[in-house]
Amino acid sequence: MPPAEDQPAPLVDSITVISDTTVEVKWHDHSPSRFHTFWLRYHCHCPDCKEVHSGMRRIHPDDVPKKLTLKTAEINDGFLVVVCHEEVHSIRQSLHWLKTFSYSKEDLKSRALERNVVYKTDDIASFEFDKICQSEDIYFEWLQAMDKYGLALIKNVPCEDGKVVEVGEMVAPVYETLYGKVFNVVSKAKVTNIAYLEVPLEFHQDLPYYESPPGLQFLHCIRLDPSVEGGANVFVDVFHVAEQLQREYPKYFETLLKVPATFQKIHDDGKRPSHFVYQRPHITVNAQGKVTGVFWNAQAEGPLQVPEEMVEPYYEAYFKFAALMEKSPSRIVYRMQQGECVTFNNRRMVHSRQAFKLNGGVRQLQGIYINVDDFKNAIQTQYLKRKSGQLVKRIGNQCYC
């Protein structure tokens, strides 16, 4: 996240050379940060090293001397300026930038805390469609609700064919998949996905057999006849469930980090045959052991293909995880009304649908997806626009931060 350069430079009490290769900056109102010469050199912000407009690095790894020992380090007009013995080059970084990207233990920890998701136990945060369209602040609140809680609802979205594409494009370009740009969930006789039947659906995420499964999923209820019974959606925050497994059953958690499940989508409807197979563990974590990704879709699982000694431990862990999901306190049941659109993070919320009966009526949903990183970008750029240093939550895209 780039620093707010138009703010006054952070105050520095002192700078101290700690070793040949390390300088310590003592911030006035903050714990000290230590910086290494290679780190400073390779991230030098002078115009020779960094392209001014794109912010991209101009130097090659070979341009950096293999040894870099400190000669001088001083603060000059809001910049830390460092010179090393091995070259004639003034390494420059703004104090803003250094404070923003300080990698002291405390700073790494406080940034990681800021990325923690929030678990919602009451109703879904809901928004009026026309207000989202008219007010950037309301639009931003809606994005934040999806960021914090993984789920939000928009009311009074006009029940027009393809309107959901317009709703999606307020965030980012629609992520087209094997189901096309917009998918219809309506009951029909010969189906390529069980979502089109009246049967209940188990908890799942959509398209876990993609390298990058969809981030946001929007489902717009464009028609729901009064005769239709049932069909409520159920959402569970699978990050919450994974963290519970980590706390209460660490051995099972470890197993689900290591053993790859198989996710697949194989069918041939004659028009566009599909043969997607992707093996990945159900849970991923970052270097601090925080959950960064969960993949779950029992209905789209293919044959487990792992060494035989892993098979039984895998299923033990798998069934425990599934059981925790079923009774998770993060469970939210919501039956959408005509004109409503649920917008949720497919990487974080597993969803299911209760059975329904059409009784001669029609139930039609239209859906779209948004790529997870496009979603993250939409929120972070809003924070920047508002000159807020706030960070997006862990969003399920397996990013380490």
Ligand SMILES: [Fe+2]
């Ligand atoms: Fe789904």
Ligand SMILES: [Zn+2]
């Ligand atoms: Zn430079």
